[in-house]
Amino acid sequence: MSSDDQDAAAAARVIAGDPGAFGDIVRRWQHRLVNLAWRFCRHQATAEDMAQEAFLKAYRSLGGFRGESQFSTWLTAVALNTYRSRLRQDRQPLLGRKPVEPVDTAPGPQSALQQGQRAELVRRAVLTLPARYRDAILVYYFEDLDITESARVLGIAEGTLKAQLHRARELLRSRCERLGLRLSDLQTEIS
Numbered sequence: 001m002s003s004d005d006q007d008a009a010a011a012a013r014v015i016a017g018d019p020g021a022f023g024d025i026v027r028r029w030q031h032r033l034v035n036l037a038w039r040f041c042r043h044q045a046t047a048e049d050m051a052q053e054a055f056l057k058a059y060r061s062l063g064g065f066r067g068e069s070q071f072s073t074w075l076t077a078v079a080l081n082t083y084r085s086r087l088r089q090d091r092q093p094l095l096g097r098k099p100v101e102p103v104d105t106a107p108g109p110q111s112a113l114q115q116g117q118r119a120e121l122v123r124r125a126v127l128t129l130p131a132r133y134r135d136a137i138l139v140y141y142f143e144d145l146d147i148t149e150s151a152r153v154l155g156i157a158e159g160t161l162k163a164q165l166h167r168a169r170e171l172l173r174s175r176c177e178r179l180g181l182r183l184s185d186l187q188t189e190i191s
Contacts, residue, residue: 003028007071011062022059025075029055032143033079039142040083040127050086054079069152076153080139084131125175126168133168136161 001009007028013021033054038047058078065074126137140150140161151161 004070004072007075008065008067011065011071014059014062019059022055022062025058026055029075033075036076036079036138036143037083039123039138040087042123042127050083051079053086054082057082070149073149073152076139076143076145077155080135080153084135087131122172122176125172128175129168129171132164133171136164137168137172140165 007025010021010024030051033051034047037050037054038044041047041050058075061078065071126134128134129137135154136150139145139153140147143150143153145153147158147161151158154161156164
């Protein structure tokens with residue numbers, strides 16, 4: 001039985017009156033939803049809180065799951081909408097708690113450290129994108145979904161997603177170049 005089938009079966013048990021079955025869903029999805037939330041806020045405690053909020057909304061909305069899409073797509077969409085709402089409530093993206101200094105991209109013995117810093121700068125640049133571009137990048141690249149699943153999660157057409165990804169990459173390229181990152185650095189972190 002696939003993970004989606006297990007989740008759909010657990011959802012059916014919850015709807016039938018077995019609220020404990022939702023624990024199976026939480027166990028299978030907790031790490032992934034916290035990870036997705038962390039990509040929005042860059043703060044572990046906040047990410048855990050956001051994921052808990054997403055699970056609560058999913059539990060309350062379980063009766064609305066009709067099985068027209070995979071359970072994973074539905075749950076990811078619920079989480080994504082929850083995280084978007086949270087960012088709107090906070091009125092500004094939660095970009096983490098400590099500033100990141102620009103890095104010297106010249107090769108040297110600290111290359112691994114610099115690569116990590118570059119990756120962090122790219123992630124932070126993603127968080128500064130307008131919501132539609134940020135969400136497209138997060139779902140497609142960071143959640144590693146294909147175009148079809150990403151479009152379903154976001155509730156948009158595949159062509160729209162492709163256009164948003166293209167525009168998001170252009171915006172990121174521009175922002176990263178201003179931070180002193182080379183185009184090849186950006187391709188490594190996003191592609």
